[in-house]
Amino acid sequence: MPEADLWVIFAILSAVIGYCAKIYFSFQANMATYQNLITQSMYDKQLDSGRGTLLHLCDDVIQQEVKEVIISFFILMEQGKATMEDLDLRCEELIKEEFEESCNFDVDDAVDKLEKLKIVSRDSIGRYYCVGLKRANEIIGVTTEEHVFKARQGSSTA
Template sequence: MPKADLWVIFAILSTVVGYCAKTYLTFEANLAAYQNLITQSMYEKQLDSGRGTLLHLCDDVIQQEVKEVIIAFFILMEQGKATAKELDKRCEDLLREEFGESCNFDVDDALAKLEKLKVISKDPTGKYASLGLTRANEIIGVTTEELVLKARQGSFQTE
């Protein structure tokens, strides 16, 4: 066998081995980068940047405030006039009966919000009464959710 043929075979073999090594090392590098990306993504989702947690907490607080107002209005609407103390007891009783939970209902906050919305009134004896549901809805006006629903239905008109 001539010497030139050995060099050609050696060159071809080293090229094939080099290409295989390059492919293997590239694969290993891509695998390591992908695993790092997954680990980083899981870490960020688990840790969160704080913004998601804060927004979730704010949303929960807003929902709690709305629930207080709805419960107080519902009790006044269904059971009639009541003082702040009576309303507090009625709201706590409702929560205990319906959900089996005891709590300290923040009636003063709920009444302040309902008075600000002008959907309840206070008589000279200190008793609160609710307006009718239809009238209260007219006073509160169109909610954001109703605007979104109208926009989806294509019936949204600017005034």
């Protein structure tokens, strides 16, 4: 066998072995990085002690309450007067139509909140009705988000 062929075979074997070594060490480095990432994530979650999760759940509950109130007010605004049972049924139908999801809508709680805000009332035969949207906005007043927006506008014009 000529000496040149041995050098070619040696060069090819060296390249293959070098490439395999590169893949192996890259894999080991990626595995170490991944394990460090998992360890850091677990450490961060332990430090939280559940406070972040609790705050997230509280925020979700508040958003759910607001959505119930908005849907109830919308149905009353669209339908006019409605009994509690009719309002409950229409709210559930709206959610079914728009989101293709069945639910048991808690209309009692939503109507109680709307009555406390004085934007929904009950007539003499027990049907609920709402004030107009403009009047409801006046009754509720300026929201926190509107205060923040106005403050940002004021600071950007200065």
